[in-house]
Amino acid sequence: MSAHRDKAEAFAAGLMTQAVWPLFLVLAALAAAPVIAVAAQPQATTLAAAAWLVAAASGVVTLAVSALLVFDALLFWLMASHISEAAGGASVDDVLARMRVKPAAAGIRSLDRRIAGTQRLLMKQRVALGLFVAASLVALSF
Template sequence: MNGENFPEKAEVFAARVMVQAAWPILLVVAAVMAAPIIGLVAGPQTTALSAVAWLVAAASAVATLALSALLLFDALLFRLMASHATEAAGGAAVDDVLARMRLKPAAAGGRSLDHRMAGTQGLLTRQRMALAVFAAACLVAAFV
């Protein structure tokens, strides 16, 4: 990777992850706030299927919010990385923070920016799956 392009690439990725973490939070909060209104419109009858769907919606909402929090933390780590001149120095700073917080053991060899970005992409995929389960469960619960 080009050393001159490293801070810009890390900063752009951090901003993108920040946005991708924020909008699902807003969507889940809006859906949870609208749930009582949907319940009034749909009617007071509660079936076993709708009760299970509400439980699945609640669990997937918690999962979506937790994954969004992890993504926000990752975005801040990418911003920390971008504040350094070289990829090695930025990676060492992130590894040091994670080791001091006892989240990861001190790494012998630093991971590249691309490897770290791939890990965050995996979190984004999991967040999207949890959000899809939440949306599907809310639809089933509201209209069954």
């Protein structure tokens, strides 16, 4: 196997892990939230209600970004399935253009540039997850 294929496959596998565990964490917490909110309702304050709203909103953002990361992982696996980095990049660009996600690319971005872009998306997921956890803890403290 070539270096680009190994790198793309390894990044895709790690990315899938980083996309899935926050997804399950947020889904479990959001599923339990109505039960917790009803149990705490008599003591609920405006701040607790606001914290629950922030937690719910940041949870939804975390879910959305996690879904995008799963999609990106699949694209990296597609890229790794090609014999060369250029062919893999062209294939990914073709898929994105056919889906009307991005216009047809003028040039092929390198694997490293694609990884850097996905790492920025991963950072956004972590910020949203952090906000979700913090807001959930604030809401639970009331």
